[in-house]
Amino acid sequence: MGLKDNKVDTERKRRYFVSRRVDRIFLELYKVYAFHVRFFKEVFVPPYELKEVVRQCYEVGVRSLPLISLTGFIIGIVFTNQSRPSLSEFGATSWLPSLVSIAIVRALAPLVTAIIAAGRVGSAIGAELGSMRVTEQIDAMEVSATNPFNFLVVTRVLATTLMVPALMIYTVFVSLMGAYLNVNQNELTSFTTYMTQVFEAITFLDIFSSIIKTFIFGFTIGMVGCYKGYYSSKGTEGVGKAANSSVVTAMFLVFIEELLSLQIINLFRAM
């Protein structure tokens, strides 16, 4: 390597604070931070794209209902069925409604809803925005003096933040119905007795914490999908990557949030 090449290499190295890779990680973190700041700035500033928010709520909420119904119902049946042997060893099968309701309200329904939303909605948002980026539709909005962030990102994040808790409440309902079907068939428990046991077992903190938690899950799923799609690299490969990493990242973050929220809720329970 000649003297001139050495000089060029040194000049290139000087352009990075640490190294190219480390710089990129910090740059990515800054982009994520700036994306969140921009969201909170623009969510309160007109123009409000209410029509688009309603359309997105329909896409996120109503269109997820068939999948949520099926999954929630089956989870209710399976969880009840799998819990029965352990309880029957202690002659405590009458506690099944209480056990099932606590498990569903506290953990199963929020997590299942979030996972389904991340898979169905998060990937769709990532792919849609990624494809809009690749085909220059986002640029087209920008040059026609329409704020693409407001129209595309704010509306979708609002929709997921509002709809995931609503879907979670629906999941609780269908899962409890699934569980009732199983309990009724095996223990011949009446619907009134079953529901009485369910509501005696769960507390206000259980319901409240699950709703708050799913607001956060919904926000995370929307933000991750939008961020990955909005900044997807050019080309069809970029769209695929955006859709894929939207799901993976959203699920990863949802599980981390679940773990953190569990610790916080336990603190409240101990009070």
Place this chain on the structure above:
Amino acid sequence: MKKINPNINYENKVIEIKGLKKAFDDFEVLKGVDLNLYQGENLVVLGRSGTGKSVLIKIISGLLDPDEGMVRVLGQEVNKLKPKQLDQLRLKVGFSFQNSALYDSMTVYENLEFPLIRHAKDMSKGERDRRIHFILDGVGLLQAINQMPSELSGGQRKRIGIARTLILKPEIMLYDEPTAGLDPITCIEINALINDVQERFNTSAIIITHDLTCARSVGDRMVMLLEGQFQRQGTFEEVFNTDDERVKMFYDYNFVY
């Protein structure tokens, strides 16, 4: 060949660029570009792929920031404008994208209505309908009003893309490769449409292309971008009457091979 256009006002520069530089990582695309666009003029920017033609119009429309230099559009320096001022300027500058960039999830009508709803808020639904019908009629695609972009051909998509930019009555049009990927007959139709837009809507335009038939049909003046700078300027004959091998190759590829 385009006739001499008497409507060009050489006293009034609608776009003025001086010493424009832009690099991506280590690759310097524009190395000090100077350019003027006069009122009523169709200026063609020629050059090979990857020479920075599209980068140039993206900087003009504020989609990219320049590294150095001055870009003044309708008297305002683009990179010094605040977001709201830039939006106001963008309403006067139409941008026709290479792949049309029509909104996939909307019909043709909704594509044209989208900017109107946001920027002509005092316009009634009836007025909006009339404007959309008028513009679609102007590009010869009134029958496609309820179709989805996926149902249109490449040429039709280009026309709708141009119609969508015209809906806000821009003073300047920026065309990015308007004839790329189209058959020769459709290219002739698009060229005629660009000239028609210039006449009917009184626009000034920068047309980015490497299609010399298009350049000759629509350009009042041409510039050729070579190695990050404008090397040749003038009429079609002035640009190509040279011994520069790079320019000759460009001509030969279009008309000889």
